[in-house]
Amino acid sequence: MIGRLTGVIAEKSPPQVLIDVQGVGYEVDVPMSTFYNLPGQGERVSLLTHLIVREDAHLLFGFLTAEERHTFRLLIKISGIGARMALALLSGLQVSELAQAVSQQESGRLTKVPGIGKKTAERLLLELKGKLGPDLSLPAVVTTDNQADILQALLALGYNDKEAAATLKSLPADVGVSEGIKLALKSLSR
Template identity: 70%
Template sequence: MIGRLSGLLLEKNPPQLLVDCNGVGYEVGVSMSTFYNLPGLGEKVVLLTHQIVREDAQLLYGFGTAEERTVFRQLIKITGIGARMALSILSGMSVPELAQAITMQESGRLTKVPGIGKKTAERLLLELKGKLGADLGAAGGAVLADSGADILNALLALGYSDKEAMLALKQVPAGTGVSDGIKLALRALSKG
């Protein structure tokens, strides 16, 4: 099993990379979040990897962080979620955003990822609850009470992006009521 690659970045053709490791070129599939954090062509790159061996292919997937690789491995364990779908999920939202969506059980945020329908989103929430949300949600920022989900949904309904809404939500103290929380979040958004 190949667990890590260190070498020169030869090609970048999203979502594929070609990494030269002492004369051997490895084709590696990466998520867009990893892709955007890559160095320039010809520069040294280090990727954590996950290798999948199938009857017809040997596939290598690369990740910039250990958390992203861990989430990828959790995702591909779920029935109906293959490696490409897992990369698509990790390309559509960051690990903390995914953990937040799972913690707050928000299938609507998952269905915004191309290829994820309502049933798949609900299966992800069910399968990953307790495995991903609690651990990485705490690492990714504030894990809010039930009112946090209501405040976030209100901001999204008002037309703010996921990123803007999450940043504003971090400005709201835990335990704040829904109406006060929305007011505080809107104040934070108007200042930004």
């Protein structure tokens, strides 16, 4: 498996880049987020890669960040999402925007990407839930370890992100974990 390429950019033709690695030219498909941040032609570059071997082709995909490659790998594991559609998603949305759309279950943001319909967007939201890192809809709420523990307890009990976050805001900042859970449950039962 080819995991990384370091060489000189010989050609740039979106979404493909030709990288010369000691006399061997590798054609690498990249998302537009990577393409826009590449150095100019003739300059050195290092890309993390993912190789897909098919019956009729060997396809190499490149990424500037490990986060992009990880997200690409998550996307292509989803039924009905191929490498081209995964590249389109990463070209249309930053990884952080995709993670936020998933955490907030916003299918509308995904359907703005060409080739992503309503059903595909809903499948993506379902399949990616909890896989793209921490829930980005809640960072301003959690300020202490106790609050994080209370939040996790509420989520484990089946409350959704918005309910748990709203309840957490109403608790005193210095409340203990067990007392905080009791207060939160009392508040949620009203």
